[in-house]
Amino acid sequence: MDQQVKIDTLTLADLRPEQQGEIVKIETEDGVFKRRMQSLGVVSGTAVTLDRSAPLGDPRIYSLMGYSLGLRNAEARQIRIRLK
Amino acid sequence: MKSPVTVALVGNPNAGSTSLFNALTGAQSAIANYQRVTTSLNVREITHGGVPLRIVDVPGIFSTSSQSPEEKVGCDYIHGEEPDIIVNVLDAGHLDRSLFLTTQLIETGLPRITVLNMMDEVRRAGIRIDTALLASALGSPVVETCALKKEGIGALLDAVAAMASTTPAAAPLRLHYDSHLEAAIERVQQHLSKLHPQELSPVRSRWLAIKMLEGDDEVLRHESNHVELVEEIKGEQSALAHEHDEDTASLLASARFAFSNGLLREVRQQEGDPTAGFKLTRILDDFFLNRTLGLPLLLGILWVMFEATFSLGAIPTDWIKAGVQLATDLVDKTLPEGMFHDLVVNGVMAGVGGTIVFLPNIVILFFFMAILSGTGYLARASFLMDRVMHHFGLHGTTLIPMVAGFGCNVPAVMATRVITNKRARLIAMLIAPFMNCSARLPVFILFAGAFFADIAGTVVFAMYMLSLVAAMVSAVLLNRIIPGSGGDAFVMELPPYRLPTLHSVLHHMWDSAQGFVAKVTGVILVGSIVIWFLQEFPRDITYSQDFETVIAEQTALPDSPEKETALKTLKSAQAQEKLEKSYLGRSAIAVTPLFQPLGFSWRDSAAIMTGFVAKEVVVATYAVIYAQEKGSDQLTETLRGAMPPATAIAFMIFTLLYAPCLSTIAIIGKEAQSWRWAGFSVAYSLTFAWLLALAASRIGGTFL
Ligand SMILES: Nc1nc2c(ncn2[C@@H]2O[C@H](COP(=O)(O)OP(=O)(O)OP(=O)(O)O)[C@@H](O)[C@H]2O)c(=O)[nH]1
Ligand SMILES: [Mg+2]
Numbered sequence: 166m167d168q169q170v171k172i173d174t175l176t177l178a179d180l181r182p183e184q185q186g187e188i189v190k191i192e193t194e195d196g197v198f199k200r201r202m203q204s205l206g207v208v209s210g211t212a213v214t215l216d217r218s219a220p221l222g223d224p225r226i227y228s229l230m231g232y233s234l235g236l237r238n239a240e241a242r243q244i245r246i247r248l249k
Numbered sequence: 250m251k252s253p254v255t256v257a258l259v260g261n262p263n264a265g266s267t268s269l270f271n272a273l274t275g276a277q278s279a280i281a282n283y284q285r286v287t288t289s290l291n292v293r294e295i296t297h298g299g300v301p302l303r304i305v306d307v308p309g310i311f312s313t314s315s316q317s318p319e320e321k322v323g324c325d326y327i328h329g330e331e332p333d334i335i336v337n338v339l340d341a342g343h344l345d346r347s348l349f350l351t352t353q354l355i356e357t358g359l360p361r362i363t364v365l366n367m368m369d370e371v372r373r374a375g376i377r378i379d380t381a382l383l384a385s386a387l388g389s390p391v392v393e394t395c396a397l398k399k400e401g402i403g404a405l406l407d408a409v410a411a412m413a414s415t416t417p418a419a420a421p422l423r424l425h426y427d428s429h430l431e432a433a434i435e436r437v438q439q440h441l442s443k444l445h446p447q448e449l450s451p452v453r454s455r456w457l458a459i460k461m462l463e464g465d466d467e468v469l470r471h472e473s474n475h476v477e478l479v480e481e482i483k484g485e486q487s488a489l490a491h492e493h494d495e496d497t498a499s500l501l502a503s504a505r506f507a508f509s510n511g512l513l514r515e516v517r518q519q520e521g522d523p524t525a526g527f528k529l530t531r532i533l534d535d536f537f538l539n540r541t542l543g544l545p546l547l548l549g550i551l552w553v554m555f556e557a558t559f560s561l562g563a564i565p566t567d568w569i570k571a572g573v574q575l576a577t578d579l580v581d582k583t584l585p586e587g588m589f590h591d592l593v594v595n596g597v598m599a600g601v602g603g604t605i606v607f608l609p610n611i612v613i614l615f616f617f618m619a620i621l622s623g624t625g626y627l628a629r630a631s632f633l634m635d636r637v638m639h640h641f642g643l644h645g646t647t648l649i650p651m652v653a654g655f656g657c658n659v660p661a662v663m664a665t666r667v668i669t670n671k672r673a674r675l676i677a678m679l680i681a682p683f684m685n686c687s688a689r690l691p692v693f694i695l696f697a698g699a700f701f702a703d704i705a706g707t708v709v710f711a712m713y714m715l716s717l718v719a720a721m722v723s724a725v726l727l728n729r730i731i732p733g734s735g736g737d738a739f740v741m742e743l744p745p746y747r748l749p750t751l752h753s754v755l756h757h758m759w760d761s762a763q764g765f766v767a768k769v770t771g772v773i774l775v776g777s778i779v780i781w782f783l784q785e786f787p788r789d790i791t792y793s794q795d796f797e798t799v800i801a802e803q804t805a806l807p808d809s810p811e812k813e814t815a816l817k818t819l820k821s822a823q824a825q826e827k828l829e830k831s832y833l834g835r836s837a838i839a840v841t842p843l844f845q846p847l848g849f850s851w852r853d854s855a856a857i858m859t860g861f862v863a864k865e866v867v868v869a870t871y872a873v874i875y876a877q878e879k880g881s882d883q884l885t886e887t888l889r890g891a892m893p894p895a896t897a898i899a900f901m902i903f904t905l906l907y908a909p910c911l912s913t914i915a916i917i918g919k920e921a922q923s924w925r926w927a928g929f930s931v932a933y934s935l936t937f938a939w940l941l942a943l944a945a946s947r948i949g950g951t952f953l
Contacts, residue, residue: 203502204312221636230345233743
């Protein structure tokens with residue numbers, strides 16, 4: 166049960182370097198931010214990995230659709246993922 | 250089609266549309282390896298094969314319906330202007346992401362040409378693209394280019410000219426969505442056709458329907474008086490959300506990516522190691538973005554940049570100095586004694602000659618800036634600094650206008666357009682003038698060389714660091730003062746490292762050299778003449794003592810070393826009194842009480858006042874004053890004797906921070922659309938400069 170809850174609330178910010186993630190959905194009320202992320206390829210089913218973190222752990226660089234995207238953790242937490 | 254045919258270059262940021270624009274039109278617009286270098290439309294007219302073409306470089310966009318402020322110019326252009334032909338510029342190495350925009354452009358129904366740019370990188374990575382298949386799937390000609398090497402430009406122009414002389418296809422390509430979406434689109438389309446009978450082509454009404462379902466505020470606002478339609482859209486959206494457990498915008502986005510993924514599986518082939526392509530970028534990033542080394546490296550790189558600007562510049566500077574000396578001597582001898590002689594030698598030659606010697610430093614600085622922005626390191630620097638800057642209420646991308654500010658504050662204020670949030674942008678605009686622009690560089694090189702010759706490069710570097718600190722501290726203050734809150738997401742693509750072309754680097758340097766020479770022969774020349782007149786007049790001064798008679802008495806005495814020194818002292822006292830009673834001296838002395846606490850003399854006040862026009866004039870003012878007073882052209886030596894080192898530091902700090910120059914004030918007023926903020930910028934920076942200079946002179950006075 167505990168496990169279940171954890172998987173359901175997994176976000177991009179929880180992704181670790183060796184893991185393979187897959188976008189589930191963007192959870193935000195901010196329509197502009199959502200559309201902006203979508204146009205960058207953050208849509209359900211997109212495979213994503215964590216490339217590296219900035220010196221203080223934030224922001225981080227993710228690899229998706231063959232390019233590198235820098236995102237702050239605050240934004241990454243709004244993107245739900247599942248592990249592959 | 251109309252004449253000229255309007256051809257819009259539309260692509261993702263950093264796809265190379267400006268490089269392509271330059272290759273097509275011979276323009277020299279700015280390119281760099283980070284996103285959103287271009288912030289407004291570039292337009293040029295050319296003819297190809299007898300067809301007049303109006304080429305428009307549109308600022309990059311990821312989507313035509315994102316509604317982010319930084320994409321507004323691009324989106325508005327496509328929606329509002331309806332170009333005759335869209336040239337869709339794709340970074341062929343990043344097709345997975347960039348075909349998303351293509352699917353939206355398909356739906357506009359406008360004639361399109363697809364350009365696969367950066368083919369050189371793609372080939373190197375061992376990727377093959379079946380262009381014939383891609384062309385039929387996208388319903389447009391496909392042209393492969395390498396904008397940097399100007400490859401494929403002829404083919405692209407031919408394709409444009411051919412398209413301009415044919416009538417567009419009646420039933421262009423159409424993207425198919427799932428049955429629920431298609432049904433909803435159909436219903437909205439019918440509603441639209443009823444509202445605007447005969448006005449809308451089927452392509453147009455379908456495009457509008459999709460836009461509205463996607464939630465495009467712009468289109469919805471346009472139709473907001475049709476309450477029923479708006480209600481219907483809302484109904485369709487909630488029905489779709491109910492059925493798919495996702496909002497309509499996400500459904501459409503997923504469908505677009507599904508289309509492009511499917512297409513790419515067919516047209517793209519990877520030969521060899523798929524990671525080989527950007528291996529170098531990976532290795533370099535392991536180094537430059539290293540968690541412990543990254544930030545020290547950034548600091549080190551900046552230090553090397555400013556140290557080199559100082560020390561490498563010194564060599565050619567000596568040649569120019571020698572040249573100026575030679576020219577001054579020549580003019581000195583040829584012109585007959587008199588006012589004109591003095592004006593040319595002590596005004597024009599001193600002011601212009603004293604400033605032009607800094608040309609090498611400025612060109613070297615711009616060389617480094619071209620390297621930083623052209624390689625892609627600048628994007629990394631914003632990534633590294635984002636967290637630190639976040640503490641000061643700033644955004645990592647603010648680093649880009651800030652570094653641009655090292656060149657000149659005017660483009661820096663314009664570059665704040667990369668910042669999405671309005672308030673965050675205003676703050677960035679107000680701190681941009683603190684960035685140590687190249688106009689201030691001569692002042693620091695002169696002062697650092699005069700007072701701290703052994704560590705001059707480091708002193709110059711320190712001034713740059715101080716300008717960064719001043720900007721950060723101000724950001725904190727401004728965040729308190731300016732109402733509202735401005736949380737802005739940090740969303741930034743890190744492009745692969747690229748080698749800037751020699752041509753673009755040289756062009757950057759050439760441009761800066763030209764700009765500097767234009768300034769020296771313009772504002773500095775005029776400024777030197779004005780300053781000379783101000784310090785020469787009025788001529789009917791009543792001296793405190795009768796110098797003429799005393800000097801004549803001295804001269805009559807028999808020759809002796811005492812007589813020589815006495816004469817010298819007398820003459821210099823006379824020159825000094827003359828200056829102090831000139832217009833320049835009198836007005837400077839009038840404001841000097843303000844600067845008294847900082848330890849500045851009236852000469853320093855005069856330099857500060859004239860520097861309002863443009864900061865290079867500060868050096869020119871010293872040059873003219875000292876040329877006249879001491880008859881000396883050794884500015885450095887004279888300056889060294891004129892004030893204690895602590896005052897020199899205070900003066901450097903004041904010059905660094907006080908009021909932006911006139912052009913910067915003007916651009917702030919324009920970009921912030923408020924003269925109040927421009928005025929605020931002046932008042933704020935003056936206060937800030939004064940306080941910091943005071944602190945420096947007090948602290949420096951106890952240590953030095
Ligand atoms: N290897 C390679 N690099 C290219 C090519 N075309 C452009 N570039 C590089 O790509 C980077 C971006 O080029 P720009 O022309 O500034 O791109 P843009 O689309 O105008 O970008 P923004 O105005 O910033 O949105 C620069 O570093 C160029 O040197 C190409 O065909 N091959
Ligand atoms: Mg551009």
